[in-house]
Amino acid sequence: MPIITGAKVIVTCPGRNFVTLKIETDAGVYGLGDATLNGRELSVASYLADHVIPCLIGRDAHRIEDIWQYLYKGAYWRRGPVTMSAIAAVDTALWDIKGKIAGLPVYQLLGGASRDGVMVYGHANGTSIEDTVQVALEYQRQGYKAIRLQCGVPGMASTYGVSKDKYFYEPADADLPTENVWNTSKYMRVVPELFKAAREALGWDVHLLHDIHHRLTPIEAGRLGKDLEPYRPFWLEDATPAENQEAFKLIRQHTTSPLAVGEIFNSIWDAKDLIQNQLIDYIRATVVHAGGITHLRRIAALADLYQIRTGCHGATDLSPVCMAAALHFDLSVPNFGIQEYMRHTPETDAVFPHAYSFKDGMMHPGDAPGLGVEIDEDLAVQYEYKRAFLPVNRLEDGTMYNW
Numbered sequence: 001m002p003i004i005t006g007a008k009v010i011v012t013c014p015g016r017n018f019v020t021l022k023i024e025t026d027a028g029v030y031g032l033g034d035a036t037l038n039g040r041e042l043s044v045a046s047y048l049a050d051h052v053i054p055c056l057i058g059r060d061a062h063r064i065e066d067i068w069q070y071l072y073k074g075a076y077w078r079r080g081p082v083t084m085s086a087i088a089a090v091d092t093a094l095w096d097i098k099g100k101i102a103g104l105p106v107y108q109l110l111g112g113a114s115r116d117g118v119m120v121y122g123h124a125n126g127t128s129i130e131d132t133v134q135v136a137l138e139y140q141r142q143g144y145k146a147i148r149l150q151c152g153v154p155g156m157a158s159t160y161g162v163s164k165d166k167y168f169y170e171p172a173d174a175d176l177p178t179e180n181v182w183n184t185s186k187y188m189r190v191v192p193e194l195f196k197a198a199r200e201a202l203g204w205d206v207h208l209l210h211d212i213h214h215r216l217t218p219i220e221a222g223r224l225g226k227d228l229e230p231y232r233p234f235w236l237e238d239a240t241p242a243e244n245q246e247a248f249k250l251i252r253q254h255t256t257s258p259l260a261v262g263e264i265f266n267s268i269w270d271a272k273d274l275i276q277n278q279l280i281d282y283i284r285a286t287v288v289h290a291g292g293i294t295h296l297r298r299i300a301a302l303a304d305l306y307q308i309r310t311g312c313h314g315a316t317d318l319s320p321v322c323m324a325a326a327l328h329f330d331l332s333v334p335n336f337g338i339q340e341y342m343r344h345t346p347e348t349d350a351v352f353p354h355a356y357s358f359k360d361g362m363m364h365p366g367d368a369p370g371l372g373v374e375i376d377e378d379l380a381v382q383y384e385y386k387r388a389f390l391p392v393n394r395l396e397d398g399t400m401y402n403w
């Protein structure tokens with residue numbers, strides 16, 4: 001049995017901050033896990049270094065489930081994004097180790113491939129409808145089968161999902177949170193126009209998605225969902241904050257537009273009521289923030305009972321280690337729906353060389369043993385941690401709102 005002999009936390013900032021856990025064993029094999037929690041990175045780094053790593057030394061790295069339970073139940077303080085990201089990092093690294101020792105890619109350990117490849121969606125964004133549609137056309141030319149559309153709103157200086165650089169979107173942009181201003185009615189008018197223009201330009205063979213990013217009330221979300229129905233969206237994401245899950249009943253009463261929720265969920269308990277009441281169509285939880293591959297499989301299994309499919313979060317603040325783990329999960333899980341794919345910068349890709357690849361709108365984790373992702377530690381140390389916050393959002397009268 002491979003015994004855990006050491007572990008360390010690597011914090012690096014090749015364009016943005018990433019926290020990576022590296023677990024070493026006496027079998028000469030190590031594993032990697034992503035522990036990045038955007039805007040709160042050092043909390044997870046400390047949780048791992050101060051409270052988790054000392055408990056790992058001397059354990060059998062093959063006992064993935066037992067170590068998961070030990071860290072979850074053993075902490076007494078359950079759930080929460082910091083705890084669950086730390087557990088996820090350990091879990092992911094242990095799957096990596098198991099795969100490397102077995103000489104198999106992780107997806108083979110998860111039951112093997114359930115499909116040939118993983119359909120991903122790219123992000124088309126622009127300051128205007130015209131710009132966004134042009135970018136979407138470019139994605140379509142690159143072979144994407146699914147495209148998320150976000151555009152600037154006339155009369156609003158900025159909004160979620162629209163970047164200065166059309167291809168690399170990084171919302172955690174400042175040393176202290178940037179203040180944005182929000183106006184729901186202006187936003188509600190522009191999105192149906194965006195979808196109309198996109199359908200006219202792109203046709204009907206491509207899936208179109210949109211992220212509301214928690215900014216509507218349930219009844220507003222019902223209205224937007226209804227207005228978008230003629231354009232057949234693949235999903236509307238995070239229509240309203242999901243703390244009150246009853247709220248989704250109201251949205252469901254008004255629209256057949258499919259709903260996706262869960263990128264900020266960190267355990268099956270966050271998703272349970274939405275899933276069991278069939279209030280969503282896609283569950284967005286992913287490896288790093290929802291307790292690792294082990295826990296995400298449990299969430300997917302519950303969702304599968306209700307024909308709810310997976311749609312893992314895959315923004316750039318999830319490192320290539322998480323991306324690789326998500327792709328192994330996506331390839332194997334029976335109720336896969338779609339995977340988000342935001343390209344990392346070349347600097348990030350250089351720090352994390354990986355076996356996963358993209359072709360014709362589909363991704364594959366590759367067949368390297370384990371996760372198929374490495375970290376170049378010499379390069380990683382050259383990029384020092386840089387404090388960066390996600391923005392905050394206020395209504396026009398100054399009221400604090402959801403970002």
Ligand SMILES: O=C(O)C(=O)C[C@H](O)[C@H](O)CO
Pocket residue numbers: 038171211213263313314315316317340390
């Ligand atoms: O990718 C998405 O759907 C997002 O909503 C991105 C999030 O804002 C981002 O990951 C927050 O860290």
Ligand SMILES: [Mg+2]
Pocket residue numbers: 211213237238263
């Ligand atoms: Mg989102």
